[in-house]
Amino acid sequence: MLALILLRCFNLASGLKVNLGKSKVFGIGIDNLDIDRLASILHCEPGCFPFKYLGLPIAANMNLVKSWNLIIEKFKNKLSIWKAKNLSFGGRLILVKSVLGSLPLFYFALFKAPKKVIAVLEGDGKHTYFWKDKWCGDIILRMEFPELYKIESEKNCKVSDRINIGDDVVFQGMWKRSPRSGRESAELEKMTSMVVDTSLSRKTDSWEWKAGEPNIFSVKSLRDLMDNNLDIHNHMGEFHWVKCVPIKVNCFVWRLLCNRILVACKLVETGILLDSVTCHF
Template identity: 40%
Template structure:
């Protein structure tokens, strides 16, 4: 059809145009062409031949004819010939309005509607914390990937999605909110840093957009790259941003590509390598950036600008070495890693010392958000996820104890007594360690195991002491870890059972809560 000029596709670009005839996405096919009756007749013949040769049937009820700057009367006549419907821009595809402005909050309303249906309140009521966490992770990795991988989501949309996730995780909804005991930022940390490993939407969105920057380096012969080059042009080996005449999608990709110029990538030696990313021509793989390059200073925001150590970079004979190579040659001032074109001046040697200090700080510094051994012990292969999340809250003192509820002005200070009736303030430390009723469980567990008596001032220290009290092999410590998590979970369940029982009796008696609690405490 195309070779005999029976069908004319859509051409992109002026100087070196690229003809786009069709695009395929999974089981969907998009045919693109100019407005003319010859193309309509050619499409009719092609579809009939496809059905005859393949034995498959085209679903015309789901097919649409969409036009850009084409009168509706012409589209109606062409659609009647093709036996399909007339579509309008924007139209929904995979749950997103194609052709709409992705910068508007209304663009992601279909995604928000689907999230609301999936993360409904009745599911949060019948799911444990572990089930909610698994559902949230599955939703983030499946439902919104298509939207976040093509468009930069507005901050308002990300905030709305995170609000839905937060309410669902803590068992609430838009109309019935519950306390967020731990901030969403801490929940999104990795497990080794004290979080639950939930993806942060903004970073997840930027990472998926960075895929396009990477493809510009490794797939310059692809159709999409050639279309962008024909549409916006190439200058100094880089695709132009297009300015105001460019699409908002491409401007965001170009802006994101300029921001992600430097990346730190770990190596097997534990030393980060610095790679420079760009849209330039030449090698299709990222070129390792020299270690003493000035752009290192921008990573830690230590000031000085990009040209801070440019003089040392120009004087260095080994300015193209990798981090691993320079580390093996020696970092000291007399090491072979520093080979100069001439002898350095005194002020240049002072600059070298400053550069060495900066590089050493860059290579040896760690993230200030760390996870101690106690927080790492809550994850056990034989413990349900809901129990591990409970221990995660317990070690942070973020359980709904009466002391925490009074602190948040949810419960009156008159009802601070422990549910066991011991008369003490119900805090996490008292409930799990010093309560005369609940702490007896630890004594029974120690006598059963045969471990020594422990006196801990904090729950975290009690956790470590309990595991290390038995000593022995790794398997025995794992068993002690399991016992501690089970005992803490049993104490929490028993406390909640007593609390529900007292409320049930109070509802039958018909007394106010303050009068009833005083009676219960007096009897016990």
């Protein structure tokens, strides 16, 4: 009853009422039966260590990799492919900023992550897609070799599933059926030659920014790269992202300057036939 009196005094003094339905009772050096009895008196649930508070594991040994599993899963779930497909251009931009900016700042400001956890979040050979990621030069294999990609048995395979690094780099393909047409055989020969000639190592994979010096990402280097490649200044002077303007408007204007809006003329250029490219209004 003393606990109820203390909570009532807290309520009267601060004006804040404790929601017992969302509260739990924890004990240190106390028998579990005593914790259960107190929880029954307070009409709340008994708790145990470790527990989560604001998404953070409390009383867990954060030096252990297994203690970071829930956090790693949260990163992966936030960046799942199906979510990106259902978001607008501006929504995807906000999602990436949130995952790559806010989440690391939130967790790493309180705990020092083990090196293995950092390696998983950055990516290694086991997390690099063989067909869908740009790891073999400046090309994506599924776009460069579409006929082989059609007969691939596991389209989400990783580089480590198809490449065996020993004394020599060996490509190990797994197909729904053996490549048999002339085009499939030609693509297989070209891709095998390209893959085995690629310089690979057993070190953990990491992202490298080619536009910066010395290979370090910065916002300025990205902005300079965009301005130089898109030549925006020749259209409307210098382009600025305005914070007070909705993100979708900023993105729309930027894509318009890049000639990326699918207007009628643009659809015709991509091979889509229309009755007319003139405006009906």
